[in-house]
Amino acid sequence: MSSDQPFITDESQVVTETRDARMTGQGDRFNSRLREAFGSSPFILTKFDKFLNWCRGSSMFMLQFGIACCSIEMMHTYAVKHDLDRFGSGVPRASPRQADVMIVPGTIVSKFAPRMKRVYDQMPEPKFVVGMGSCTISGGPFQEGYNVIKGAEEVIPIDIHVPGCPPRPEALVYGVVKLQERVANGEASPVTVKPYELEEFSDLERDELVDKLADQIDEDELVMRYNFADSP
Amino acid sequence: MSLERPDTADDGAVERTPDELEALLGDLVVDRDDHLNAPGFVIRPDTVQETLSILKEQAGYDHLSLVTAQEYENRYESIYHLKKFDDPTQEVSIVVPADKDTPVSESAEPVFRTADWHEREAYDLMGVEYDDHPDLRRILLPETWQGHPLSMDYDQERPQIASLPEHANPLQEHHKDAESDTMFLNIGPHHPATHGVLHLKTVLDGEQVVDVEPDIGYLHRCEEQMAQNGTYRHQIMPYPDRWDYISAGLLNEFAYARAAEDLADIEVPEYAQVIRTMGAEMSRIAAHMLALATFALDINGDFTATFMYAINDRERVQNLLEDLTGQRLMFNYFRLGGVVWDLPEPREEFFSKTRDFLDQLPESIEEYHNLITSNEIFQMRTIDTGVLPPEVAKNYGATGPVARGSGVDYDLRRDDPYGYYDELDWDVVTEDGCDNFSRLLVRMREVEESAKIIEQCVDLLEDWPEDERNIQANVPRTLRPDDDTEIYRAVEGAKGELGIYIRSDGTDKPARFKIRSPCFSNLQTLPEMANGEYIPDVVAALGSLDIVLGEVDR
Structure with missing residues (x-):
């Protein structure tokens, strides 16, 4: 093509229905029911917090976090057939730095609890937790185990508990949707001091056990102390 | 060793009667302790390697399926369940009693590599110590755990402390080896490629893996204790579903x-x-x-x-x-x-x-x-x-x-x-x-x-x-099976040989319930497959092993 001739598209060849609608602004292609509800005015008047909460609840990034049996059902919830993404909360993120919601899918044992707390701490605020399955409620079928933490609530705050062993994907979907409702209403479970906290070894109260371990653990190492006698 | 021992050719397919085996082992056998599935020979705790290598090399027992440790009122006991890869119906159990106060017996690791993890587990949960073991430390519970939970005098109520030493930045100075310029890298326990809560301690030289060590126990939920607390008839059956939960x-x-x-x-x-x-x-x-x-x-x-x-x-x-x-x-x-x-x-x-x-x-x-x-x-x-x-x-x-x-x-x-x-x-x-x-x-x-x-x-x-x-x-x-009956039976699970050892004590609950998890043994091979390869190949090898942490840790 020579440079002095401007490039002109032959309009008659490319016009499609969609393009027409776009140019003329006609047709109902871009009309949502929300838009209809607003009527003729393109402005809405609402509280900023309310709007932001609604946004939060409508688009949640999950943490890709598999622990035990429940994670199999969690995978099924994310995948075809149940497809959690339909509700605006189905894209698992591998990094806790990018996630809003942590689904805790399984039994928490003594070796893993400090790591889970660490992952939870790495998530940016505001963050929410769905406890999946009986193990995160009370330790479930393994409650009597010498190594099992009697519920994830001992370590991190939980917003929604989904009971079952394991819960069906439908149950998890229901739990997540309930969480979205709560988030949209601006509710979240309070962050309080938990029975099992991650702390530096030197901050522990000195007792027989701490004295015994003093030569094995550095002063500034993070530790979690379990008082199994006081567990529910 | 006695000279009268019949010196036969190394033929694994030949089936020997229990008496022939006893003759083969000669003076090593102290006593007989037959199990329902196999003849059992009691040996002294310092002759484990000798006995197992005779059985492996001269009688063809090349598969150490399981090591069970248990505690009796008056002694500890390690049982080595041996089989043949050619014919797993030929089984033999080697029973090694150990002293109640200082339970020490010889390690089988030089004969069967797989004994490494099995004996570490026995040490961790039961407290039996193995002489000559290359790396005897806890495997399922945190390093700082107090007591051995499946032993008789364990107090479950006592407080425990678990430490988190791996949180430091891997680029910090102490993670580098000054001389060889390698880097230490944690993979897991929360990682998308580890199929659950597995922790791989890897040492890298550039992009290549010098050493990888699986660190397990992040899902050790006391399956054996749960089974030992349940009655045979109904209370145990729900738990197997949760070992290999896929x-x-x-x-x-x-x-x-x-x-x-x-x-x-x-x-x-x-x-x-x-x-x-x-x-x-x-x-x-x-x-x-x-x-x-x-x-x-x-x-x-x-x-x-x-x-x-x-x-x-x-x-x-x-x-x-x-x-x-x-x-x-x-x-x-x-x-x-x-x-x-x-x-x-x-x-x-x-x-x-x-x-x-x-x-x-x-x-x-x-x-x-x-x-x-x-x-x-x-x-x-x-x-x-x-x-x-x-x-x-x-x-x-x-x-x-x-x-x-x-x-x-x-x-x-x-x-x-x-x-x-x-x-x-x-x-x-x-x-x-x-x-x-x-x-x-x-x-x-x-x-x-x-x-x-x-x-x-x-x-x-x-x-x-x-x-x-x-x-x-x-x-x-x-169900009350007869007192002191012992059995080890395995089936082909999705990941391999899934076996269970049960010892009854005349009550309606098992006295010892030991699970032989195929993934536990399979995962041990990871360093063999991954050392010297690139780091993405470690992930590929781990994926091809198809482990389930619920079954590895039990």
Whole structure:
């Protein structure tokens, strides 16, 4: 093509229905029911917090976090057939730095609890937790185990508990949707001091056990102390 | 060593009577302690290596299936359950008592590499110490744990402290080795590629792996203690579902059913065995589908499509299993002496659903072959990576698709038949590639074999006369096997040889319940496959091992 001739598209060849609608602004292609509800005015008047909460609840990034049996059902919830993404909360993120919601899918044992707390701490605020399955409620079928933490609530705050062993994907979907409702209403479970906290070894109260371990653990190492006698 | 010992050629296939074995071991045998499944020889704690190497080299017992440690009122005891890869029905147990106050016995690690982790576990949970062990420290519980939880005087109420030493920045100075310029890197325990909560301590030289050490125990939920607290009849059966939880529940239940039924001498009706066999193979298909799905995901994130396809096929099997058992994942369908209920009514509908699934399966498998096995990128990543030679696999006690991918022709369904397998027509799949690709291929071909088995079971069930549909033998309400009876029985789970050792003490609860997890042994081979390879190949090797942490840690 020579440079002095401007490039002109032959309009008659490319016009499609969609393009027409776009140019003329006609047709109902871009009309949502929300838009209809607003009527003729393109402005809405609402509280900023309310709007932001609604946004939060409508688009949640999950943490890709598999622990035990429940994670199999969690995978099924994310995948075809149940497809959690339909509700605006189905894209698992591998990094806790990018996630809003942590689904805790399984039994928490003594070796893993400090790591889970660490992952939870790495998530940016505001963050929410769905406890999946009986193990995160009370330790479930393994409650009597010498190594099992009697519920994830001992370590991190939980917003929604989904009971079952394991819960069906439908149950998890229901739990997540309930969480979205709560988030949209601006509710979240309070962050309080938990029975099992991650702390530096030197901050522990000195007792027989701490004295015994003093030569094995550095002063500034993070530790979690379990008082199994006081567990529910 | 005595000179009279008959010096026979190294022929593993020859079966020896217990008395011949005793003669072979000569003075090493102190006493006899026979188990239901095998002759047992008591030896002194300082002759473990000598005894095991005689049995391995001269009698062909090349498979150390399990090491069980237990505590009696007056002594500790380690039992080495030996088998032959050529014929797993030939078994022998070596019983090593150890002193109650200072339980020390010799390590078997120089003879069988697999004893490394098994003895560490015995030390961790029971407190038996092993002389000559290369690295005797805790494996399942945190390093700082106090006491040995399965020993008799353990106080479960005592406080414990778990430390988190691995949180430091890996680029900090102390993570680098000043001389060799290597870097230490943590993979996991929360990581998308570790299939659960596994922690790999890797040392890297550039992009290459110098050393990888799996650190397990992040899902150690006391399965053995739970089983020891439950009654044989009903309370134990729900737990096996949660060992290998990738829908392989019925396979695990088969393991417990087989061990407990042999222990209590229960005869299972043939009809129930056919249903069990069919259900177990459905579970195997579901388990292998997930192995396929996650492996494709590990190799290259772009295979998410494969993941969805495989999950779709799993949903189909799970629907069938749900019709059969009433549950999607944790079936709790087997009972001692049979199954809990008959096939769902209307039976014709269930059969036609099952047949529909089987009919579309070849097409799905073809699709997977198009998507992954014939994909060049996939082949480049998996062929000749993660190589596991057959001798190494045997030495580590690897079983299941991992062993069969290395050309070890070992499948308990055929070699040590149980259920209804020996009446059916199917083949054991092996591949000789020894690499990641072969292990995947074995799983995909096993799905086809499972489909064959299911089809034959459906044919049988369809024609079963209505008045002979006996799903449950007469089993007493409370089972109390005789005092001090011991048995070790294994079945072919989705990941390999899943065995259970039970010792009864005359009550309705087992005195010792020990689980032989195939993944535990298989995972031990990871350093052999990964050292010297690139770091993505570690992830590929781990994916091809197809471990389930619930079963590794129990």
